[in-house]
Amino acid sequence: MVLYSYLFRTFFQEGKPMKTAYIGGILLDGTKDMVPQKGKTVIVENGRISAILSADELVPSGCEIVNLKGCYLMPGLINLHVHLNSGGKPSGKKKEPEDYVRLVNLATSNPVTGEAVRALMRGYANTALHSGVTTIRTVGGISDYDGKLRNEIEEGYRKRVKAWKSDVTSGSNSLADMIRKARTGMSRIPMGAAAPEGLGALVRGSAAGAAMPGPRILTSNTGISVPGGHVAGSLAYPVTSPEEAVEYVHKIAEGRPDLIKLMITGGIMDAVKEGEPGVLKMSPEIIEAACKAAHDLKLPVAAHTESTEGVIAGLRGGVDTIEHGAMPTDEMMELFKERGASLVTTISPVIPLALLKTSKTGVRPMDRYNAGIVLRGIIECARRALKEGIPVGLGTDTGCPYVTHYDMWRELQYFSTFCGVSETFALYSATLGNAKIAGIDAETGSIEVGKAADFLITAGNPLESLRALRKPKMVVARGALISDPVIKKNVAIEQTLDSLLKVSYDDLDRLIRKAI
Numbered sequence: 417m418v419l420y421s422y423l424f425r426t427f428f429q430e431g432k433p434m435k436t437a438y439i440g441g442i443l444l445d446g447t448k449d450m451v452p453q454k455g456k457t458v459i460v461e462n463g464r465i466s467a468i469l470s471a472d473e474l475v476p477s478g479c480e481i482v483n484l485k486g487c488y489l490m491p492g493l494i495n496l497h498v499h500l501n502s503g504g505k506p507s508g509k510k511k512e513p514e515d516y517v518r519l520v521n522l523a524t525s526n527p528v529t530g531e532a533v534r535a536l537m538r539g540y541a542n543t544a545l546h547s548g549v550t551t552i553r554t555v556g557g558i559s560d561y562d563g564k565l566r567n568e569i570e571e572g573y574r575k576r577v578k579a580w581k582s583d584v585t586s587g588s589n590s591l592a593d594m595i596r597k598a599r600t601g602m603s604r605i606p607m608g609a610a611a612p613e614g615l616g617a618l619v620r621g622s623a624a625g626a627a628m629p630g631p632r633i634l635t636s637n638t639g640i641s642v643p644g645g646h647v648a649g650s651l652a653y654p655v656t657s658p659e660e661a662v663e664y665v666h667k668i669a670e671g672r673p674d675l676i677k678l679m680i681t682g683g684i685m686d687a688v689k690e691g692e693p694g695v696l697k698m699s700p701e702i703i704e705a706a707c708k709a710a711h712d713l714k715l716p717v718a719a720h721t722e723s724t725e726g727v728i729a730g731l732r733g734g735v736d737t738i739e740h741g742a743m744p745t746d747e748m749m750e751l752f753k754e755r756g757a758s759l760v761t762t763i764s765p766v767i768p769l770a771l772l773k774t775s776k777t778g779v780r781p782m783d784r785y786n787a788g789i790v791l792r793g794i795i796e797c798a799r800r801a802l803k804e805g806i807p808v809g810l811g812t813d814t815g816c817p818y819v820t821h822y823d824m825w826r827e828l829q830y831f832s833t834f835c836g837v838s839e840t841f842a843l844y845s846a847t848l849g850n851a852k853i854a855g856i857d858a859e860t861g862s863i864e865v866g867k868a869a870d871f872l873i874t875a876g877n878p879l880e881s882l883r884a885l886r887k888p889k890m891v892v893a894r895g896a897l898i899s900d901p902v903i904k905k906n907v908a909i910e911q912t913l914d915s916l917l918k919v920s921y922d923d924l925d926r927l928i929r930k931a932i
């Protein structure tokens with residue numbers, strides 16, 4: 417029955433010329449000073465915005481009409497810091513680095529487990545899309561799986577555009593065509609088509625995977641760390657010398673990544689001492705050699721850094737984006753400006769670790785203490801960078817405990833609450849601001865003629881309350897309309913995180929000392 421209605425809908429929608437007019441919405445264009453614009457019609461053709469009409473202009477004939485009935489249409493969100501290998505469900509107990517190495521070895525040891533992991537990743541990417549995130553930048557994954565998923569999604573997009581273009585001329589709708597199109601490139605996703613997630617995706621995902629639109633993926637594939645360093649041996653290759661770093665940059669480049677990721681310092685969980693999170697682990701020589709090799713290949717470099725000395729070492733070595741951040745200094749700010757580097761703020765993974773009781777999170781008291789230091793560092797780094805005019809982007813570090821693939825809106829909320837920016841600036845940061853940092857602002861990030869039709873459509877106005885982003889009405893990914901996004905949320909995580917929404921900037925010091 418499901419298959420029948422799926423094909424039936426596809427049958428009726430595939431034959432139409434793929435020109436769609438989004439009418440009756442209120443436009444938020446994604447720019448820094450965006451104001452709601454009423455009466456605009458956005459025309460989408462072959463996945464791109466072909467015109468934006470004002471109220472007195474006629475909608476061209478032959479358009480499929482999507483009436484937004486007063487909803488808000490804005491650019492799809494961009495999440496700059498994602499890991500696709502995990503869903504963000506807290507395990508309740510601390511995992512050791514060897515546990516991750518073992519998992520990754522299992523995932524890469526044979527084709528069956530490899531395909532199961534890729535199906536999970538596909539499901540997570542779909543969840544992100546259904547939550548309104550139309551671009552993700554993945555910064556540390558298993559082997560070249562992220563790149564393969566990116567290629568699969570790109571292939572699906574190309575097939576979809578081809579199908580749209582041929583529909584305009586032939587309008588053919590034979591049964592064979594109908595099935596072929598359903599397999600290769602739906603123009604419209606049937607209502608209620610849930611994102612495949614979990615192992616069930618193994619069955620559903622591989623059939624639907626090619627046809628379903630995904631978020632645009634920019635990826636580093638596996639990163640580079642040092643022995644005993646952050647995610648060494650699981651999501652990053654441990655290297656011991658500058659020469660080896662160059663070798664690995666070239667090895668990673670074979671999977672055609674969009675960037676290179678370095679793990680310069682440890683993470684919260686890697687600390688062996690209270691008060692020492694984010695210890696600098698990568699030598700300046702390795703950082704510099706890896707950055708030079710990456711830049712020679714025209715690949716930007718993102719670096720995991722969670723201490724002041726780590727950020728400074730990264731910037732000196734030539735990294736382009738500092739991921740996370742740490743307590744700022746004058747020297748750090750000068751280096752950001754001198755190098756033209758950007759900061760990618762990730763408040764989402766640290767808030768629960770720093771503010772929740774260890775009996776809840778399952779981490780050691782030392783980890784919670786160190787999370788408090790990292791949280792302060794990330795927030796103060798972002799506040800200072802904003803003041804100094806340094807570009808600040810947003811990512812969630814999805815895949816960390818409590819950070820699910822559907823919660824990008826919380827990062828905007830945290831950014832607004834803790835870094836003191838307006839809702840408008842938070843939305844700008846997650847759209848055009850992030851697009852600029854990722855170097856894709858010619859393609860996406862704002863509602864402009866010529867750009868990809870990447871839209872998030874909400875009932876409420878996010879410039880008044882960012883919670884409006886929490887439940888999208890519709891999502892459009894490069895022209896493919898998801899008319900009824902479905903997200904399966906984890907109720908326990910939702911309740912826990914919602915209890916943290918009341919925390920203000922002024923509460924932080926007190927709560928870091930005394931957990932909730």
Ligand SMILES: [Zn+2]
Binds near residue numbers: 555556720
């Ligand atoms: Zn990360």
